Structures are given as C-alpha cells and as structure tokens.
Amino acid sequence: MTSANAATGPLPVPAGTAPTPPAGPSRLHAILRALGWGALSIGLFAGLWEALWAAGLLNPLLLPPPHLFLDDIAGTLKYFDRGNRVGSRGTGGVLPLLATIGWTTMRVTVGLALGFVGGVLVGALLHYVRLFRNLVLPTVLLLAPISPVAWLPVAIFVFGIGDVPAIFLVFITLFFAIALTTSAQIAAVPENYLNVARIMGARGRQTFLRVVLPAILPGLFMTLRLNLFAAWMVVLIAEAVGVGSGLGQVVSLARSTFNARLTFFTMAIIGVLGFTFDWALRQVQNRMLWWIAPGGQGR
C-alpha cells in the first residue's frame, strides 16, 4: 500500500468527538425512560398539591388541585370561543378550545418568523454597511433593552385592537436580539472560511448564502430558543389587553371573574403549548443544523 493509505489505518477518530447515535431498541429505551421520569416528576408535583389539599392546607377556591380544575372540563370549555372576536362569550366544546390555541399560536409563529427574518436582514446590514451601522446601531442598542411589554401601548396606539399588536410585540421580543446576534456572529465567522470561499471563487452573495449564513445559523437558533418563552409571555399579555381573544384573553377573563378552575386549566394548556413549541423548535434545529445535532448523522 502507498504511504498515504498506510496513514489512513492507524488514525482512528479520537474518542468523544463522534458520539454514535443509539441504535433502534436502545433509543426507544431512552425515550421510554425520559417519558417515565417526566411522568414521575409531574406526578409528584400533582400528588403534593393534592396531598396539601387533602390535608386541608389549601383553599380549593384559590388553589384548586388538578382533580378539581380538570373536573368539569365541559363547563370550563364554555369560556373558549371559536371565532377570533373581541370579548365574546364562547359556545363550549373542544373546537373552540383548539381555535383559541390556534389563534395564539399563529400570533407567536408569525411574530417570531418576522422577527427572525427582519433581525437577520438588519443584523447583516449592521455588519456590512458602515454608514447604516453608524446611523442605526446606537438606536438599536438604546431600544433593545426596553421590555416588549413597554411597547404594548405603542402597539395599540399604532395598530389598534386586533392581531397586529400581539404579533408586533412578539416581533419586538425577537427582532433586536436576532439583529444584534447576527451582527456579532458574522463578525465572528472564522477568517479562513472566508478565505477558502474567496480562493474557490465565491462572490459576495454566494459567500453570504453558502458560508456566512450556515456559519451563523447555530447562534441564531440559540437566540431564537432563548427568546421563545419571552415571546409566549408577551403574546399572552398582548392578548389580554390589546387583542381581546386568544389564551391571554381567557386568562384575563379568569382573573376578572375570580375563576380559579379556568385559570389553572388555561395555565396547564399554556404550559403544554410552550413545551411543545420548544420541542418542535429543537426538532427543526436537529434537522436544519444536522452537523451540530447531538448524535446527528452525516446525512
């Protein structure tokens, strides 16, 4: 064999650099184990709550334990409305619940998508166009730390009551973070990646789409996930005040009517939704960023 081939043999992949994904059965095993621990954790939490109630330490009117707030689901569902209407009393049933969840989810998704795309565009301009950076960066740095909630009145002044102010608030939650992350991440792209692209003849747009963008995508996704929960908080506030429909409106209704059962039922829904959103985003991340996905295989 040639010396090149001889060099191939004794160079194993260093341990730890390439975690092999678990095979079928053991992977199933891992999933079942995670589910088991999850069920146990939630079970313990609910059990403790129930035990405190049973011991008479909790007032069921203020803090009704799960078996009470899940007791009359049909009655609870009456508060959810199918249409996206302001302040209407619902008709009851599962469909209105799903519609309410759908409206809220739509606002979060559209707001995040706009914030992400807009943030990347502005972040790229901040990095590449000096005049733009000089003119815009100070303002961005001034506006970025303002809590999205403080934008709520502005959103209502400008957009009125409806979907747009909620979407706008979610947009604001993500936009500044993504813009600043994009700008910082582009600056941190290894110089030699760009040198390789230049030597191989890539022009500006090719270099951005095929080298810079994939290089910064992991950082952008991290920022997106970190701001996901903030986006969920903000959309509920916006719905309670400026939209008049959606899960936030239901929570607001529950508060003003002193309905603990509805409050905890809605909180449970919100918790499951937030978890599902984060999980879904992780799945997208694992597919799109296959090269850094834990245990992801090389296509």
Next chain:
Amino acid sequence: MSRLPAVSLRGVGKTWASPGRSPVRALAGIDLDIAAGEFVVFLGPSGCGKSTLLYMIAGLQAASAGTLEADGIPITAPSAERGLIFQEAALFPWLTLVDNVAFGLSIAAVQPLKRREIAAEMLRRVGLGDMLDKKPDELSGGMRQRAACARALAMRPRVLMMDEPFAALDIQTRAKMQDFLLQIWRDSGASIILVTHSIDEAVALADRVVVFTARPGRVKTIVPVDLPRPRNPRDPRFHALRDHFQDLLADEVDRAFLEQEAG
C-alpha cells in the same frame, strides 16, 4: 529552462500601516522564482513575514511594493489555481467531507454528479475514500488536513501553498503527513510552497529551502537540498544540512526574540 516560472516575485515588500502608529515593515525586497513542479519550503523565525508572503501569492493580501506573477500573469485576486491550506483545515462543519471537497467545483457550476465523482476520487487519493459522508467533526486532525488537501487538489491547482499545515498535529501524525504530502506532490505535478519553522520538515521535504531573516523579512539565503527521496533523518547528510540551517536561523531567532522582548 525556457518555461515561465510558476511563481515569480520581484522586489516584493509589505508594510503594515495602521493609523496613529508607526508603520511596520514586515517584508522587503523579496526576489524569488519558483519553477513549475518545484517543492519550496519557506523557513524563518516567527513573525518574519513568510506567511504574509504566502497570502500575497494567494492573492488574499496586496503587496505594498514589487510585482507578483503566476505563470507570467500579475496576481491581483485569489484563484483556485493557487490553492492555500491553513494551519487548521477550515473545513465547513455544515458540509459532509465530499461536499466540502466539491465546494469549489459547485461554485464553478460543475454538474452535481460530476463534482461528486471528482470529489470522491480526490478523497480516495488522500486515503479518505471510505469517509465521503462523514462530518468534519468526526475526523482526526490529520484526516481533516488531508481532506483540506483534497479540496484544494479538486481544483487542479498549479501551485499548492501550505501555511504550517502540520503545526497542530502530534509528532507521529506529522511524519505520516510528510510522506503523504510527497505523494500528493508527485501525483499532482503542482508546485508546492510550504511555510514552516521546523528545520526537520524543511530538510525532509524541500527541493529548495528559502531562509528568511527576522523582521523585516528578507531572503537570507536559498539552500538546495539535493538528497535523494525518501530521505532518512539518520543519514549523516541530513544531519549536516540540519546543523547548517540551525546556524543560519540561530542569529535570526535571537534577533527576533530580542525584538519581541523589547516589545
């Protein structure tokens, strides 16, 4: 020989100027011809500007003085005809090995099937033929450097430049990589310019060794190494050459060290 040199440098200099500070002369008065298919090593103390010279030949940096030509044509921009390999492989982690090697071909709009074929062949040639769909992260440092070679070779370069490509590798892997490099050189017929501060590496590989002075870097001397290949580090002539280079470098290293100490 009547053929044009692969690379021709005349009076090349580089001065780093930054506002508010006195300009630093990194290189001055470099005259050098590198023949087609020649293996040249740049040897010099740290900071002598030998890597800067490499980047200027690659077209990534502009010279402050003098002319640089490749095959008689002035160098104004980077070109895949003059491949450059860095100390770290700089493979794109988001591409599989075969896609990394095919990157330049895809920029050149080669058909997907064709470029996969070429890239697979190049990877086979560097001994990574069974790693096509691996991620760069799954490879050892030596393997990554060989993949970087394959990526440069896929563009059929006339000149292959390497900026201390083995400095980050362990000693055993380095020795293997030197064998591998000589084979690549013979197969491709390209000129190779290798920057190193390892005297052993220079003596083991080069047709000619260009020794640089400390800053500002000038060509101190050019030493032909006419030992037959493969070269045996225990050969007395190998030893003699190594001692010769050690003497040549000693002064320059001392000077560079004093300069660094002085800040």
